[in-house]
Amino acid sequence: MKMMKVVNEYSQYLIGIKGVRESSEASYRMKLLKFLRTIENGELRNENDKRKDDVSTMDMPKVTQEDVARYMAGLVGKVGINTRRMTVTVLRDFYKWYSGKYGGGNPARNLVPIREYIKHPDVLRLEEVEKIILAAGKDAFFQVRNAAIVCVLADTGIRVSELCELRIKDISQEDEQFIMTVPATKGNRSRMLPFCFMKEGSIVAEYFSFYYAMVRYKMGWMPDDYLFQRDMYYWRKVEGGWVEGAARNYLPGPLSRRTVLDIVKKLGREAGVERKVSPHSFRHFYATYLAVTGTDPIKIQQRLGHSSLDRTMIYVHYADIVKSDSAKNNPLSKIGAGWKGAVETLKMAKRFKG
Numbered sequence: 426m427k428m429m430k431v432v433n434e435y436s437q438y439l440i441g442i443k444g445v446r447e448s449s450e451a452s453y454r455m456k457l458l459k460f461l462r463t464i465e466n467g468e469l470r471n472e473n474d475k476r477k478d479d480v481s482t483m484d485m486p487k488v489t490q491e492d493v494a495r496y497m498a499g500l501v502g503k504v505g506i507n508t509r510r511m512t513v514t515v516l517r518d519f520y521k522w523y524s525g526k527y528g529g530g531n532p533a534r535n536l537v538p539i540r541e542y543i544k545h546p547d548v549l550r551l552e553e554v555e556k557i558i559l560a561a562g563k564d565a566f567f568q569v570r571n572a573a574i575v576c577v578l579a580d581t582g583i584r585v586s587e588l589c590e591l592r593i594k595d596i597s598q599e600d601e602q603f604i605m606t607v608p609a610t611k612g613n614r615s616r617m618l619p620f621c622f623m624k625e626g627s628i629v630a631e632y633f634s635f636y637y638a639m640v641r642y643k644m645g646w647m648p649d650d651y652l653f654q655r656d657m658y659y660w661r662k663v664e665g666g667w668v669e670g671a672a673r674n675y676l677p678g679p680l681s682r683r684t685v686l687d688i689v690k691k692l693g694r695e696a697g698v699e700r701k702v703s704p705h706s707f708r709h710f711y712a713t714y715l716a717v718t719g720t721d722p723i724k725i726q727q728r729l730g731h732s733s734l735d736r737t738m739i740y741v742h743y744a745d746i747v748k749s750d751s752a753k754n755n756p757l758s759k760i761g762a763g764w765k766g767a768v769e770t771l772k773m774a775k776r777f778k779g
Contacts (some may be wrong), residue, residue, distance in 0.1 A: 428483040456515045510539035546709035556696035573636035575630040580620040582711030587706035589679045594648035649684045651679035712740040
């Protein structure tokens with residue numbers, strides 16, 4: 426039996442029976458193929474190995490419990506714990522389906538699920554988010570679009586997959602704010618979020634409201650059009666207004682998650698933010714800000730679209746540390762240095778930086 430025939434049947438099962446999203450199905454498929462190729466070839470390749478095998482000609486390998494154990498042991502030190510956790514989930518699910526459909530034993534039956542590794546997020550500061558937005562500029566359409574992307578991510582905490590699926594019709598203006606209907610991507614859960622409060626001088630109001638007015642009314646995008654599209658037009662600012670030019674090699678459709686990641690990382694570098702910046706950084710920022718300002722955990726869970734309150738409580742615990750715990754009560758804070766004041770020492774340390 427050919428490997429790809431079995432993998433394609435499993436993909437149909439994931440989407441058609443289990444109702445798995447296409448992006449999740451692609452992740453399952455990638456990890457399963459990597460495992461099957463490794464068993465067939467007898468080698469676990471490095472993540473940077475770009476060699477491609479013709480899997481269309483490969484037969485479905487016979488797999489034992491020892492093969493599964495060796496493979497999982499080989500991943501240790503090569504990939505992160507969350508990748509290994511996902512691999513266990515895929516192999517357990519695949520071989521449960523495979524043994525039920527084609528018979529035989531289940532070589533993954535003894536695999537024990539790995540607990541998800543959750544760490545406190547590295548949270549952006551408010552001034553860092555402001556710098557990232559301003560780094561986009563506003564003299565060309567794509568610059569305003571990029572700033573609007575960061576504004577939406579930071580002011581709603583939505584996932585990058587949800588951002589890419591937003592359409593014009595998902596945004597409505599009510600009184601002094603916008604209302605967003607977040608598409609049902611992860612877990613098939615849709616939700617409504619208020620954002621972009623139209624306060625005088627608000628940076629999010631300035632960038633997003635301008636972007637929305639431009640695409641909706643000046644450029645005439647329709648309700649079913651994606652809110653953030655590929656570079657369809659090249660609008661640039663000139664004296665007396667904006668002029669339009671067509672982008673080269675345009676392919677219609679929404680921005681990809683990879684493109685949004687590249688945009689955000691580039692803005693982070695240009696803003697001089699030293700920590701790692703990704704679209705998910707703004708989700709951490711949003712959730713932590715809500716927790717620090719005393720928003721009810723249930724409300725935070727609803728806004729983030731979490732299926733479990735446990736994940737939301739990470740931000741609540743972090744906020745409790747920020748608000749209530751203080752290093753001034755630590756034991757060594759009672760001991761005087763006797764040679765320099767704290768302010769002078771900090772100034773000296775800043776001179777040494779770099």
